[in-house]
Amino acid sequence: MTLIIPYKEQAQGNGEYNVYGGIDPGKKGAVCLLEKYTDNKKGFDNVQFFDWDDADSFINLMRIHFIDTKGQSYVDFMILEKVSARPVSVGGKPLNRPKALFSFGQNFGCWQGILKSFQVSNQEMPPQQWQKELTTGIDGKDAKDRAKVAALRLFPELSDRLHGPRGGWKDGRADALLMAYKAFLVYNN
Numbered sequence: 001m002t003l004i005i006p007y008k009e010q011a012q013g014n015g016e017y018n019v020y021g022g023i024d025p026g027k028k029g030a031v032c033l034l035e036k037y038t039d040n041k042k043g044f045d046n047v048q049f050f051d052w053d054d055a056d057s058f059i060n061l062m063r064i065h066f067i068d069t070k071g072q073s074y075v076d077f078m079i080l081e082k083v084s085a086r087p088v089s090v091g092g093k094p095l096n097r098p099k100a101l102f103s104f105g106q107n108f109g110c111w112q113g114i115l116k117s118f119q120v121s122n123q124e125m126p127p128q129q130w131q132k133e134l135t136t137g138i139d140g141k142d143a144k145d146r147a148k149v150a151a152l153r154l155f156p157e158l159s160d161r162l163h164g165p166r167g168g169w170k171d172g173r174a175d176a177l178l179m180a181y182k183a184f185l186v187y188n189n
Contacts, residue, residue: 020187021078021120022179025107030172032180033075047158049173073120077187079179080111082124123186127175130182148174154181 016038023031028051035046115122131143138153140146151174152159162173 018187019075020180020183021075022176022181022183023078023080023111024172024175024179025081025083025111026172027107028171029107030170030176032173032176034177034180034184036184047155047161047177049161049170049176051170051172073118075120077183078115078120078122079125079130079183079186080108080115080122081130081175081179082126083108123183125179125182130179133185134178134182144175147178150174151177154178 018036018038020034020036021031023029030052031050033046033048033050034044035048036044112124114120127143131147134154135143135146135150138146138149140149148162148169151162155177158177162170162177164170
């Protein structure tokens, strides 16, 4: 999926132009960017999603879409989900999942390096912290379900972009969207 995002110096509109992002670093994670002019009081001017499958996608995303023509990041603030991998058990027997744990840690570390190298202002935030504010009081069987409901309540116009062509959820997008929204809240407080 190719993103078309205006650089700050090319942006049209009145007032300051800000970009906030959320990163779900899971294996099938996503990035969400919320773009907003400060004079727009009703919502966001543009919402972009990026899904990835490998580390090269991370690099290309940053190089092409996060950096302006002067080599500076035009993203004002991002939240990177800080999740520690936990061993999983089935029927009381622990499962050894070193490959899954390594893949998750590799994605998280890759994002840490990318954000640092491109000097993107960011905060690592455990899911419990952003979920507490944005999904409290929402029914669902687990945190992922509550995040999906919360994302649709906050951004009902994005339903088609949170779902795939067959109606299933695109993994990572609801979480990335809520983290981008949390980045907006943190940056503006």
